[in-house]
Amino acid sequence: MSKVIQVGNISIGGNNPIRVQSMCNTNTRDVVSTVAQIKRLEALGCEIIRVAVPDSVAAEAISSIIPQITIPLIADIHFDYKLAIEAMQNGAAAVRINPGNIGGRENTCKVLEVAADMGRAVRVGVNSGSLERDLLSAHGVTAEALVKSALRQLEILESVNFSNYKVSIKASSVPLTVEAYKLFTKHSDAPLHVGVTEAGTKRMGTIKSAVGIGALLLQGIGDTIRVSLTAEPEEEIHAAWGILTAAGVRKRGVEIISCPTCGRTEIDLIALAERVEALCDTVHREITVAVMGCVVNGPGEAKEADYGVAGGRGVGLLFRKGEIVKKVNENELLSELMKMINADQ
Amino acid sequence: MSKVIQVGNISIGGNNPIRVQSMCNTNTRDVVSTVAQIKRLEALGCEIIRVAVPDSVAAEAISSIIPQITIPLIADIHFDYKLAIEAMQNGAAAVRINPGNIGGRENTCKVLEVAADMGRAVRVGVNSGSLERDLLSAHGVTAEALVKSALRQLEILESVNFSNYKVSIKASSVPLTVEAYKLFTKHSDAPLHVGVTEAGTKRMGTIKSAVGIGALLLQGIGDTIRVSLTAEPEEEIHAAWGILTAAGVRKRGVEIISCPTCGRTEIDLIALAERVEALCDTVHREITVAVMGCVVNGPGEAKEADYGVAGGRGVGLLFRKGEIVKKVNENELLSELMKMINADQ
Numbered sequence: 001m002s003k004v005i006q007v008g009n010i011s012i013g014g015n016n017p018i019r020v021q022s023m024c025n026t027n028t029r030d031v032v033s034t035v036a037q038i039k040r041l042e043a044l045g046c047e048i049i050r051v052a053v054p055d056s057v058a059a060e061a062i063s064s065i066i067p068q069i070t071i072p073l074i075a076d077i078h079f080d081y082k083l084a085i086e087a088m089q090n091g092a093a094a095v096r097i098n099p100g101n102i103g104g105r106e107n108t109c110k111v112l113e114v115a116a117d118m119g120r121a122v123r124v125g126v127n128s129g130s131l132e133r134d135l136l137s138a139h140g141v142t143a144e145a146l147v148k149s150a151l152r153q154l155e156i157l158e159s160v161n162f163s164n165y166k167v168s169i170k171a172s173s174v175p176l177t178v179e180a181y182k183l184f185t186k187h188s189d190a191p192l193h194v195g196v197t198e199a200g201t202k203r204m205g206t207i208k209s210a211v212g213i214g215a216l217l218l219q220g221i222g223d224t225i226r227v228s229l230t231a232e233p234e235e236e237i238h239a240a241w242g243i244l245t246a247a248g249v250r251k252r253g254v255e256i257i258s259c260p261t262c263g264r265t266e267i268d269l270i271a272l273a274e275r276v277e278a279l280c281d282t283v284h285r286e287i288t289v290a291v292m293g294c295v296v297n298g299p300g301e302a303k304e305a306d307y308g309v310a311g312g313r314g315v316g317l318l319f320r321k322g323e324i325v326k327k328v329n330e331n332e333l334l335s336e337l338m339k340m341i342n343a344d345q
Numbered sequence: 346m347s348k349v350i351q352v353g354n355i356s357i358g359g360n361n362p363i364r365v366q367s368m369c370n371t372n373t374r375d376v377v378s379t380v381a382q383i384k385r386l387e388a389l390g391c392e393i394i395r396v397a398v399p400d401s402v403a404a405e406a407i408s409s410i411i412p413q414i415t416i417p418l419i420a421d422i423h424f425d426y427k428l429a430i431e432a433m434q435n436g437a438a439a440v441r442i443n444p445g446n447i448g449g450r451e452n453t454c455k456v457l458e459v460a461a462d463m464g465r466a467v468r469v470g471v472n473s474g475s476l477e478r479d480l481l482s483a484h485g486v487t488a489e490a491l492v493k494s495a496l497r498q499l500e501i502l503e504s505v506n507f508s509n510y511k512v513s514i515k516a517s518s519v520p521l522t523v524e525a526y527k528l529f530t531k532h533s534d535a536p537l538h539v540g541v542t543e544a545g546t547k548r549m550g551t552i553k554s555a556v557g558i559g560a561l562l563l564q565g566i567g568d569t570i571r572v573s574l575t576a577e578p579e580e581e582i583h584a585a586w587g588i589l590t591a592a593g594v595r596k597r598g599v600e601i602i603s604c605p606t607c608g609r610t611e612i613d614l615i616a617l618a619e620r621v622e623a624l625c626d627t628v629h630r631e632i633t634v635a636v637m638g639c640v641v642n643g644p645g646e647a648k649e650a651d652y653g654v655a656g657g658r659g660v661g662l663l664f665r666k667g668e669i670v671k672k673v674n675e676n677e678l679l680s681e682l683m684k685m686i687n688a689d690q
Contacts, residue, residue, distance in 0.1 A: 174559075200600075212591070246555075247556055259542075302543065
């Protein structure tokens with residue numbers, strides 16, 4: 001079990017729910033756009049937000065952003081430890097620093113001093129693309145090198161008794177990412193921020209993130225997740241909740257179970273399932289709804305679902321927990337299903 | 346290591362590549378539509394195709410379909426063992442039977458006799474929705490029940506020395522699916538057809554399949570995969586190759602690595618990455634292409650990529666294996682990248 005740390009008003013690690021986070025792709029200096037994006041992400045279930053802090057103007061903008069949002073904000077820092085300090089002084093609940101480019105013990109300790117004084121958290125974010133040179137030449141881009149980079153940084157944190165930290169160890173290769181996180185858990189109980197870096201476009205990036213983050217979650221590894229997509233961050237939140245739901249560790253809203261269409265299917269199941277999914281976006285109970293294309297096998301195969309429909313040749317069956325409730329015409333299937341679900345609210 | 350079996354001209358198991366399969370959603374009796382769909386799927390990388398065989402007319406249609414396709418065809422059978430026999434007699438390379446509904450030893454043995462005589466394969470396809478009643482009441486819907494259902498059926502196959510079989514053990518719950526496959530490998534070295542059943546719509550079904558199939562592949566489990574989506578089967582093939590690529594077990598074409606956009610990004614990276622992905626659909630070499638939004642970090646972070654671009658403020662860098670090749674204007678970035686990739690063909 002990982003340790004628990006505090007990022008603003010959110011606890012991460014231990015038995016806490018696995019937290020969903022994303023990163024703004026707005027210019028942080030543009031406070032209006034950044035706040036608007038964060039509020040859209042909050043509404044979709046984003047629990048922690050990160051922003052890039054490339055300069056002092058961006059660090060200063062944080063003080064204008066924070067009063068307008070309700071979730072903790074993390075400042076993403078590369079190269080310049082002074083920006084990490086400014087970001088915390090302007091209200092960032094945490095800073096992400098990269099051991100590969102923050103510049104050694106002295107700079108790190110200056111960041112830690114401010115973080116400790118102000119009760120802020122630190123993420124040590126190792127990335128396969130920016131490993132220290134000596135580790136690279138000794139080990140190449142391997143799980144060993146990634147873990148050593150993290151542990152070396154943690155020694156600095158521990159040496160000054162700074163314990164409010166979490167760790168990420170990301171690579172764009174999924175097997176390497178999974179291997180590195182697993183290896184790290186043998187050396188540390190720090191809470192883990194889990195993700196695959198530079199995962200790619202919405203299509204491929206979602207798959208890579210699902211394979212990598214999902215494999216780790218199924219092994220009990222991961223305390224907060226970020227899906228990195230070359231896409232709007234809203235897509236990252238959708239994918240993150242999908243992965244948490246799939247891995248069975250957390251749920252948000254309705255889970256749709258639907259059978260693949262086959263030669264036995266006698267209704268337009270693809271359209272029906274898509275419409276059920278869309279209508280259920282407004283149902284906030286954590287239920288499972290089955291959309292099956294076969295009146296013979298459907299109710300039985302989906303008996304674990306809370307509600308379901310099975311359609312065939314013009315008629316459909318409504319069922320609840322595998323028990324058939326009634327038979328309706330195909331064109332009433334969708335409205336009757338939603339009526340049944342909403343009646344139980 | 347799993348055993349090797351033969352499905353038509355394709356070997357499955359052992360050190361063979363993990364095979365990609367899908368299932369037609371056409372009416373199998375409609376030979377023209379079914380053949381057209383199979384040929385589309387073949388072109389996308391489908392290596393084995395399954396069709397539903399709900400009646401004798403469908404079983405007969407198989408004899409017209411097979412001469413027009415080049416990949417092995419598997420007949421999907423429920424309830425009626427006679428349809429399995431007819432399908433094989435009409436040329437099916439394998440039949441999928443469900444221990445929960447095929448009707449016991451006697452019927453199974455009749456199927457096996459024909460399969461053995463004709464050199465056909467059998468998939469024992471256990472499904473959490475159609476478990477035998479006694480297993481259900483003894484164990485509930487658990488990994489134990491699923492594995493016992495499979496092993497009970499395998500005893501019948503082994504008792505008549507039939508060994509050209511593979512096994513699937515699917516549930517719509519991802520953690521249950523993964524647990525069941527892992528448990529099964531402790532009891533048998535049969536090659537495994539891996540998938541998550543009733544996974545859902547394209548969006549959620551892809552994520553569930555990636556988490557479940559991906560987690561198993563990363564542990565070395567799985568010899569052939571099927572992504573089940575409530576979507577056109579073309580989507581299943583795209584997702585299957587995506588999962589194989591992400592898990593690092595097989596590649597087809599170009600893998601795009603692209604960084605998430607952030608406050609440092611100064612070009613329209615989402616559009617650029619999507620366009621690179623689309624243009625690379627016609628590149629059949631197995632290469633990695635990086636699309637990065639930062640001229641400072643980009644080339645270094647993506648040094649494992651074969652080719653890459655990093656864009657910023659009107660200009661971009663082209664790089665190869667982390668080495669900068671040249672600087673170009675942003676509007677030439679895409680054409681120059683493709684020129685560099687194609688020059689190496």
